[in-house]
Amino acid sequence: MSEIELQEVSHEFLTPDGPFPVLEKISLKVPEGAFTSVVGPSGCGKSTLTRLISGLIKPTQGSIKLGGREVTGPIPTVGMAFQNPVMLEWRSVVKNITLPLEIVAPKMPAKEQEDRARELLKLVSLEGYEENRPSELSGGMRQRVSLCRSLVHRPEVLILDEPFGALDAFTREELWQIMHSLRDEEQITCLLITHDLRESVFLSDEVIVLSDRPARNQYTTKIDLGSERTLDDLYTPQTTEQLAVLRHQIEVAQGRK
Amino acid sequence: MELSNNLVRKVVIPLIAIAIFLVVWEWIVWINGWPNYKMASPSDLGPAFWKYRVLFLEYGWDTFWRTVAGLGLSVLVGTMLGMIMGFSRVIREGLYPLLVGFNAIPKATVVPVIALILVGLDDLNTILIAFLISFFPIAVSVSIGLSTLEPEYRDILRSLGATRLTIFWKIALPKTLPEFFGALKVAVTLAFIGTNLMEIVEPHGKGLGHLFDSGKINADYPLMFAVLIALAFLGIVLFYIVVFLERIFAGWAERD
Incomplete structure (x- = not known):
């Protein structure tokens, strides 16, 4: 585990029409073992x-540190x-x-590598699919395999770029819960990019709203749902209010309010 | 039951189709009373094959190995060109019009040129024509396969610090194999045409094309038809060798 820290990070792409600013002085900090979500309008530079x-890629300005190292x-x-x-x-x-x-870890014996993979497959309830071809899996199952792959080398930081975005609502909720159980087992600091406000609230300790391009920090809120969360928590008055606030912030970011 | 069903579908039915084809052919020649010098019939083919059996083997081998050599060269050069074009947009944009233009030249017109430049080197210029006619689809398919690699593939490995070579070896190369074999199926037939083109347009005493040509000179129609059948057979063999290799190396791309 290590913390993620961004200090006034700006980034611009060079295009034939001159520099194209995408991020402007973004600062954020995800403490060790914490889960932070970043939400914002489409195309605001979240994937960047x-x-x-x-x-x-390297930022045009500012510093990015993982576990204190640049x-x-x-x-x-x-x-x-x-x-x-x-x-x-x-x-x-x-x-x-x-x-x-x-x-x-190219020197790690194949047997050990596969055992580690099997252990993760168990965590995401995909036991029995070890030898299947990816083409035989559904979209949700593929995404679970993709999560296993991102965790197999015991990373300290996990970066999720809208991993549940293309799934249907029920599969998505199922994967949210799987994400929670993965967090219980694997020691990781997570940063999630998403469009789904309920997802950001259900999974995170903190949600950051970015403005439209060039993206700037617009709003940050803590989520106090504790570590034992169920989908029912999304329907309490307290969460509903928090979601309404986030919804409003997104509309502000989109320039609609 | 299922096995015998499969056997019937894949072996028995095609055999019946071939038999019907031969019978109809024989019948058309017979009903019209065509003499041998107008149209040979299937019953003339057997004696023709037997009479020239040694030449068929020898010349068939000439045609076969030179086609394979030309195709091998195509694979080598085509893959290399495809790789360069797949990885560098500048080179792709630069080379594409050149390649398209070159591919547009009817190869029958290149045959005399090559034969003149490399006069006397029969094997080499035959292989060269087989190569020139067949490398294009390979180069294009490899370059398309590589340039359409989803960026996520690259990002997953690059974010782990993998080198370009590792990315190519572990992902780009296997990912491109289905496209490559698709092109190879086209290329093998083209290379075969190339070999025969050289053998027929510039006969040099080698290959089935030469046998065809001497059949033509002697008005030996059964021999000409026998050569056609032999060519078809050889073409089928070459094609299925590629299909077999495809099953082994890119069988994963097939879905039931």
Whole structure:
């Protein structure tokens, strides 16, 4: 586990028409073992944020630290899961999950790599699918495999870029609960990018609203639902009010209010 | 029961179709009373094959190995070109019009040019034509396969610090295999056409094309038809070798 800290991070893309600012002085801090969600209007630069934190691109300005160390390039202690759960279709489910280990720990015996993958599959209730091909899985199952893959190398930081966005409502809620049980078992600091306010409230300790592009910090709120959460918690007056506030903030960000 | 059903579908029915085809062919020739020098009939083919059996084996082998060599060259160069174009947009945009233009030239016109430049090197210029006619689909399919790789694939591995080579080896290459084999199926037929083109347009005493040509000169129609059948057979063999390799290396892409 390590904390994620962004200090006044700005980023702009260079286009033929000149610089194109995407993020403007974003600051945030996810304490060790905590779960933070980032919500904001479509196209406000949330995905750029994930690429910055994982070291895939460098910010134009500001500093990004993981566990107190400045991020200068890709770091193997980060796990990533995307909305599109790309699978290596020619490999079995287990072999898909071990992929990061083959890069990070190439010397680890294949048996041990696979045992670790099996352990994670159990956590996401996919026992019995170890040897299946990805094409035989449903969208929700693929996303669960994708989560396992992002966790297999025991990353300290997990970055989730709308992983549940393309799933139907029931599957999504099922995966939220799986996400909670994964957090209980694996020691990770999580940052979730999402469009779904209920999802952000159900999963996080803190929700950050970003403004429209260029994205700036607009609003931050703590979620006090404790660590034992059920879907019923989403329907209490207290949560409903919090969701209404977030809803309002998104509308402000979109410039509609 | 299921097994025998499969056997009937895959073996017996095609065999019946071939038999019907031969009978109809024989019947058309017979009913019209066509002599051998107008149209050979299936019953003439057996004697023709037997009479020239040694030449069929020898020339068939010439055609076969030169096609395979040309195709091998295509795979090598086509894959390399495809890789370069797949990874670099600048090179892709630069090379594409050149390749398309080159591919548009009818290869029959290139045959005399190659034969003139490499005069006397029969095997080499035959292989070269087989290669020139067949590398294009391979280069295009590999470059498309690589350039359409979803960015998530790359990000997953790059965020772990994997090198470009690892990404290519673990993801890009296997991901491109179905497209590659699709193109190889087209290329194998093209390479085969290329070999025969050289053998027929610039006969040099080798290959089934040469046998066809001598049948033409001697007005030996049964021999010409026998060569056609032999070519069809060889083409089928080459095609199914590719299909077999595809099953092994890219069988995962097939879905029931």
